[in-house]
Amino acid sequence: MMAEGRAELRDAEARVAALEGARQAAGEARAKGDAARAEAEALERAVRTAAAAAAIFGKGGAQRRLAEGALGEIEGQANELLGECEIPLSVRVQWAREGSGVAASCSACGEPFPRSEKAKVCARCGAERGPNIVHSLSIDPSAQSGGARDLAGIFVQLAAAAWLVADRDAEWGCALLDEPTATLDSFNRRALSAHFSQILSRVGCTQALVISHSSDAMQGLPGRIEVVSDGQWSTARVTA
Numbered sequence: 241m242m243a244e245g246r247a248e249l250r251d252a253e254a255r256v257a258a259l260e261g262a263r264q265a266a267g268e269a270r271a272k273g274d275a276a277r278a279e280a281e282a283l284e285r286a287v288r289t290a291a292a293a294a295a296i297f298g299k300g301g302a303q304r305r306l307a308e309g310a311l312g313e314i315e316g317q318a319n320e321l322l323g324e325c326e327i328p329l330s331v332r333v334q335w336a337r338e339g340s341g342v343a344a345s346c347s348a349c350g351e352p353f354p355r356s357e358k359a360k361v362c363a364r365c366g367a368e369r370g371p372n373i374v375h376s377l378s379i380d381p382s383a384q385s386g387g388a389r390d391l392a393g394i395f396v397q398l399a400a401a402a403w404l405v406a407d408r409d410a411e412w413g414c415a416l417l418d419e420p421t422a423t424l425d426s427f428n429r430r431a432l433s434a435h436f437s438q439i440l441s442r443v444g445c446t447q448a449l450v451i452s453h454s455s456d457a458m459q460g461l462p463g464r465i466e467v468v469s470d471g472q473w474s475t476a477r478v479t480a
């Protein structure tokens with residue numbers, strides 16, 4: 241009887257030890273689960289913070305507000321300069337435009353929207369889901385020829401230079417224009433050439449280097465160096 245009792249005791253002790261082991265393993269697994277859950281929550285908070293920061297400071301937020309202010313002034317000045325040169329062209333400068341479809345994330349809090357276009361409001365902040373906004377600079381002239389695009393580009397760049405000179409409170413500005421009239425028809429080439437000096441000083445460029453193959457594009461400039469090649473030799477002469 242005593243021997244049987246001892247064997248039962250040993251069995252019972254072994255069972256207790258096994259249960260104790262299982263309890264410890266369960267405790268460790270629970271601790272790991274808690275740590276993983278805490279990590280997942282921390283990651284989610286970090287993602288939300290990053291999304292909110294992107295919405296506030298990103299291309300659709302502060303960057304857009306700053307850019308649109310500056311671009312509005314640049315557009316205004318470019319159109320003023322075009323008017324002064326009596327060039328029948330205007331230009332529109334935009335930071336953002338409506339693309340196709342609906343927004344991928346909330347513009348107020350940065351929370352991503354589900355892929356389905358059925359979701360009309362943000363699940364997090366309740367803001368309405370707007371259209372898909374494409375944030376990329378576009379310069380649209382009122383006419384669509386290659387010459388019109390080049391002219392619009394030149395005037396926007398000059399107006400942007402003027403904006404920079406004013407914004408930085410610079411004492412002088414310098415322009416380098418490489419073949420600015422190359423793609424223009426004769427009317428626009430003459431119109432631009434006749435006003436070159438005036439435009440450059442209007443945008444705060446006290447010095448400018450203009451390179452051109454067209455001699456009539458150079459006529460309005462105060463100093464000219466003409467380089468002529470006869471196929472074998474080149475001759476440079478100061479013509480003004």
Ligand SMILES: [Zn+2]
Pocket residue numbers: 346347348349350351362363364365366367
């Ligand atoms: Zn939201």
